[in-house]
Amino acid sequence: MKPKIIVHGGASNSNKNEPERQKDVIDACKIGYEVLLEKDAVDAVEITIQNLESSAHLNAGVGSYLQLDGRVRMDASIMKDDLSTGAVIGIEDVEHPISVARRVMETTQHVILSGPLATEFAHSEGFPRYDPRTRPKINLWMEIMEEFRQKTTYEQIFHVDKYFKEKKYSLGTVGCVAIDAKGNIAAGTSTGGLKMNVPGRVGDSGIIGAGTYCSKFGGVSCTGHGEKILILVLGKQVINFLKHKKAPNAMDAVRYGIEELNSLPAEGGLICIDKDGNIGYDYNTKFMTMHYIE
Ligand code: ASP
Numbered sequence: 001m002k003p004k005i006i007v008h009g010g011a012s013n014s015n016k017n018e019p020e021r022q023k024d025v026i027d028a029c030k031i032g033y034e035v036l037l038e039k040d041a042v043d044a045v046e047i048t049i050q051n052l053e054s055s056a057h058l059n060a061g062v063g064s065y066l067q068l069d070g071r072v073r074m075d076a077s078i079m080k081d082d083l084s085t086g087a088v089i090g091i092e093d094v095e096h097p098i099s100v101a102r103r104v105m106e107t108t109q110h111v112i113l114s115g116p117l118a119t120e121f122a123h124s125e126g127f128p129r130y131d132p133r134t135r136p137k138i139n140l141w142m143e144i145m146e147e148f149r150q151k152t153t154y155e156q157i158f159h160v161d162k163y164f165k166e167k168k169y170s171l172g173t174v175g176c177v178a179i180d181a182k183g184n185i186a187a188g189t190s191t192g193g194l195k196m197n198v199p200g201r202v203g204d205s206g207i208i209g210a211g212t213y214c215s216k217f218g219g220v221s222c223t224g225h226g227e228k229i230l231i232l233v234l235g236k237q238v239i240n241f242l243k244h245k246k247a248p249n250a251m252d253a254v255r256y257g258i259e260e261l262n263s264l265p266a267e268g269g270l271i272c273i274d275k276d277g278n279i280g281y282d283y284n285t286k287f288m289t290m291h292y293i294e
Helices: 018-038 041-053 096-107 116-123 135-151 154-165 226-232 234-243 250-263
Strands: 004-012 074-080 084-090 112-114 174-179 185-191 210-214 219-226 268-274 279-283 289-294
Touching: 004 018, 004 041, 004 219, 004 268, 004 279, 018 041, 018 116, 018 174, 018 289, 041 074, 041 096, 041 174, 041 185, 074 096, 074 154, 074 210, 084 116, 084 210, 096 112, 096 116, 096 185, 112 116, 174 219, 174 268, 185 210, 185 219, 219 226, 219 234, 219 250, 219 289, 226 234, 226 250, 234 250, 234 268, 250 268, 268 289, 279 289
Parallel strands: 084 112
Antiparallel strands: 004 174, 004 289, 074 084, 074 185, 174 185, 210 219, 219 268, 268 279
């Protein structure tokens, strides 16, 4: 099998900072491809997402959006085609949530660790403490909080998402799918969530079957409106399109996936590789930062 890798840096209706985001996505994809030539698909997915998490231009790891209370809480998940999988939700103070997700997969009997105890798990496993907040994201948070304070009261904080519906928020999660020379497939997704998330909110990226899914039929990483992706169980649906032969290849599978989003409607994007090594990607936003090597 010819090794292949596809990477996304989020779907969005704004192309603000697109050249920087595109560069970081291409660089991460190239690094991941080098690893893919030597190692397994899961290693390539982890290294690629680590690189994306280190980019201040993307919304995962370093550079994640701050939540309403000024803290960064991140979600990540990783999955292999033998159905082994791990995820973290609401993790803080680490640089690479994707690697903690992999550690959950490989060293525990569980699939998901969440909240402060996921952070504690990471630190007890030797992941260094790391504050992922960047100055531009802190400034953005301060700006929005000021505007929010003028329009509403702090008591309405749990309804701030309704307030933000008036504005188009930008997305920016990262994800990767790879197939190695042995035909092993792996997929992963990592995010800082939506801009100004209500603390405690859970999106799709850390939920297996929603933001990430992988089986012997293919692997997929989703980006977009997390609540809607959760409702659709979109990752699993895309792979089911392949499994049940509704879609003959990854490109058709993601197209059906986007039809599901359109039916709600909801915005987002998908990347996929099927068992035959076909690459698929599609989105219904104006832009999706992405790159692939085959
Ligand atoms: N899906 C992510 C979330 O809802 C956001 C994104 O893809 O940008 O947390």
